[in-house]
Amino acid sequence: MEKLINEFSIGLFFWMLVLFVALVFLLRKFAWKPILDAVETRESGIENALKAAENAKLEMQNLQADNERLLQEARAEREAMLKDARELKAKMIADAEEDAQAKANKMIEQAQAAIEGEKKAAMAELKNHVATLSLEIAEKVVRDELSSKDKQMELVESMLVDAKLN
Amino acid sequence: MHRFLGHYYLSDMQNIFSLKTICLLFVFVTTFSFAKETKAEAGENDIKTEIKEYIDHHLLDSYDFSLFSYTKDNGEHVYVGFPLPVILWDDGLKVFSSSKLKHGETVAEVGGNYYKSYHGKIYKTDAEGTITYDEAHHPTNVKPLDFSITKNVFTILIVGLLMFLMFGSMAKSYKNGALPKGMGRFLEPIVLYIRDDIAIPNIGKKHYKRYMSFLLTIFFFIWIVNLLGLTPLGVNVTNNIAVTLALALLTFLITNFTANKSYWGHIFWMPGVPKLMRIVLAPIELLGIFIKPFSLLIRLYANITAGHIVLMSIIGMMFIFKNWIGSSLSFGLAFALSLLELLVAALQAYIFTMLSALYFGQAVEEHDDH
Structure with missing residues (x-):
């Protein structure tokens, strides 16, 4: 302790105090203040930029959500439209089929009626033909049969025979 | 006085002191083992006293800036x-x-x-x-x-000038952009460290700006001066009690002149304890005002002085051994210790700044509870 007091130098203490206080004030004016201010400005700048980026990100997310929703809606609408169209198509096909069936049926009926008529006409004509033909044949046969006396006699006789039998 | 200082600076400095003790022990052991061989040599005592005188001389201030000295053959x-x-x-x-x-x-x-x-x-x-x-x-x-x-005052002047140039140019480099150029690139993280990890946590966001100039100046000043003490220039500013006293005195004055009502209230009329205890506590707390900066000045002085003495003793050992084992061992030890001293140089600057900030923080702390 005594050695410490002996070693203590007032001059050094005085200069140290004066020089250090001067150094603190000088550095405060020319170094610390500008340095700390610059750093603070930079930090607040960085913070603001980060905040802005965060906001932009949020906005972007909102925008994306909106887009997604719009897309979803559009998809649903298209789906509905497609469904309607499909139904319409089926209905149209069904209608057309029904129509065609009805027409076909009608045509078939008409055809059948026409065929029936034709058939009757043809039958009537056939009958006439057959009657005429048989009369002609019968005339020819009779004429042929009755061309000679003998034959006439023979016929009469055979008829008589038949008649007798009856 | 030494007794109650003991726990103040030993508590956080124990590690470094014990390391130094180990180094010293090692030196003593090697000294004894080589003593037999060297005792017979003539002039050995001369060298020892010369080394001791040289160390004593090195630790003292001087009126001229001498880089080294030697003795001519005619004794001049x-x-x-x-x-x-x-x-x-x-x-x-x-x-x-x-x-x-x-x-x-x-x-x-x-x-x-x-x-x-x-x-x-x-x-x-x-x-x-x-x-x-x-x-x-x-x-x-x-x-x-x-x-x-003196040599020390001259060194303080040079360090002040150096700091002014370093930080002045750093401050100027911010004018051209948000990022510092040159030396500022290295210094800025340290400045920010002192702001973010020493000033703000200890003093608080509200008041720390008032103390930043002092904290930054004292940190860099002690650090640079300690580092200069490790160069072969042979300057050692911080192992003068006058220097550390001046620095601690500034911490003391700033603490007490910026203190708020709550700080004085806690010293003279401690809230939240019985009336009788308050009367007992007041002188103890009052003593604490002086002990806190006193521990600062003793801690810095003792650490740097001890470092210088041990380092120079080991360097001196090289000349006593005069054989290749002992001298190279001393050299290795001196080298390792120099690295340790590099750490101590920064550590002491950090501790001084940290504790100053702590005291400032106590002075401006606002107590809502109790």
Whole structure:
């Protein structure tokens, strides 16, 4: 302790105090203040930029959500439209089929009626033909049969025979 | 006084002190083992006393900036360096060059008065330079008030100038953009560290700006000065009790002049304890105001001085051993210790700044509860 007091130098203490206080004030004016201010400005700048980026990100997310929703809606609408169209198509096909069936049926009926008529006409004509033909044949046969006396006699006789039998 | 200082600076400095103790023990062990061989050698005691004197001399301040000295064959001491101005107040201002003192070898005659330097101090003497001693071998001559620009003052000036240039140029580099250029790239993280990890956590966001100039200056000042002490220039500013006292005094003054009501309230009339305890606590707390900065000055002084003594002793050991095992061992030890001292240089600056910030924080703390 005594050695410490002996070693203590007032001059050094005085200069140290004066020089250090001067150094603190000088550095405060020319170094610390500008340095700390610059750093603070930079930090607040960085913070603001980060905040802005965060906001932009949020906005972007909102925008994306909106887009997604719009897309979803559009998809649903298209789906509905497609469904309607499909139904319409089926209905149209069904209608057309029904129509065609009805027409076909009608045509078939008409055809059948026409065929029936034709058939009757043809039958009537056939009958006439057959009657005429048989009369002609019968005339020819009779004429042929009755061309000679003998034959006439023979016929009469055979008829008589038949008649007798009856 | 030493006793209650003990737990203040030993508690956080124990590690470094114990490391130094281990190094010292190692040195002693090696000294004993080699003692047998070297004892017989002539002139060994001369070297030992010379080393001891050299260390003592190194730890003292000096009136000139001597880089090294050697002794010629004819016994003449040659000092390489340059003189510094001596400023005395002895019935008027006396200014003369330290070259007149010739390292205490001659008497300087200035304006009819005679001065002689003896063990790093200037005494007033007669024309022959006689110094009278008391029983304890202390000079009884008159010591004039000494405001000389000594080696330490000169170093402080140089460090101040260096810091001004370094940080001035760093501040200027911000004008061209948000990022510093050159030296600022290295210094900015340290400045930010002091702001974000020392000032703000200890003092608080509200008040820290007032103390930043002091904290930054004191950190870089102690650090640079400690580092300079490790160079072969042989300057050692922070192992002067006057320097550490001046620094601690500033911490003390700033703490007490910026303190708020709550701080004084906690010292003189501690809230939340019984009335009788408050009366008992007041003198203890009052003593604490002085002990806190006192621990600062002793801690810095003791650490740097111890480091210098141990390091120089080990370097001196190389010349005592004079054999390749001992000397190279000493060299290795000195090298390892130098690395440790590099750490201590930064650590002491950090601790001084940290504790100053802590005291400032206590002074401006606002207590809502209790």
